[in-house]
Amino acid sequence: MSAPQTLDLTLLALADPTRRAILQRLSRGEARVTEVARPFSMSLNAVSKHILVLERAKLVKRRKEGRDHFLSYRHEPLDAAAKWIEDTRNFWASRLDTLERILREEDEAKKQ
Amino acid sequence: MSAPQTLDLTLLALADPTRRAILQRLSRGEARVTEVARPFSMSLNAVSKHILVLERAKLVKRRKEGRDHFLSYRHEPLDAAAKWIEDTRNFWASRLDTLERILREEDEAKKQ
C-alpha cells in the first residue's frame, strides 16, 4: 500500500459530512453499528457502507463480539493527513517568502 | 455556501494525486492550462476538468489574459482544512486524555 494511495483514501473518507459525524460519534467511545447509525436519517445499510469507507481508510477499527461489531476510532490516518497538509502549507509559505524576497531584491536593484 | 460543504469540496479536491500534483506545479508560480497539463499522460481536457474541481474548491484561481488562462494557487482552503484536522485531532487527544485519567482513577480506587 503506497503512501499516496493511503492519503487518497483518508481524504476521500473525510470528504463526507456523514462520515465525519460518525467519527465524532465514536469519540464517546466504542459503539455498535446500530448505535452509530441511529441518529442518521438514512438506512442502516447506507451507514454500514460509510463505515466500510472509514475502515478502508483505517480511520475506524472493528472488533467483533458475538453478533455485535464494536467500532472504534484510529488516529493514525488523521495524523498522516495533518502532516501532509502541514508540509504542503510550509512548502507554500517558503515559496511565497522566496517570491517576496526576489521581488524585494528586484525592487532594490532598480533603486540603484 | 456553508463551511461543511466547503470542507467537503476541499478534501474531495485533495483526494486525488493528479490534483495534488497540479497544486505542486503551481508552486513555481502562475501557469497556463497547457503548461500545467504537459507533464501528465492524460488528455488536456482531462486536466482541464481537474482544474475545474480545484477551482470549485477555491484552491486555484484563474486569471484570463487574451486566450491564455493563468492559474494560481490559493491557500485559504488548505488553511481551513488544516484547522479542521487540527481541531479534530486536539479534540480526540483530550478525549483520550480523559479516558486515560478515568482509567487511572479507577485503578487508584481499586488500590484503596
Place this chain on the structure above:
DNA sequence: TTGCCATTCAACCAAAAGGTTGAATATATT
C-alpha cells in the same frame, strides 16, 4: 482573410459513490 493556438463545450463511456430494498447469515433469547 486565413489559418494557428489556447481553451472550453458537448457527447459519450466506464467505474465509483451513495443511496434504496429485500434476502441471507450468525448470534441471542424464550
Place this chain on the structure above:
DNA sequence: AATATATTCAACCTTTTGGTTGAATGGCAA
C-alpha cells in the same frame, strides 16, 4: 425449536467522477 436481533450481502438505481474524442469559441499572427 422458534423467534428476534445485529449485521452483512446482493441487486438495483441515480448521480458523480474521471477519462476519451471531436467540435466550437475566441484570440493571435501571416
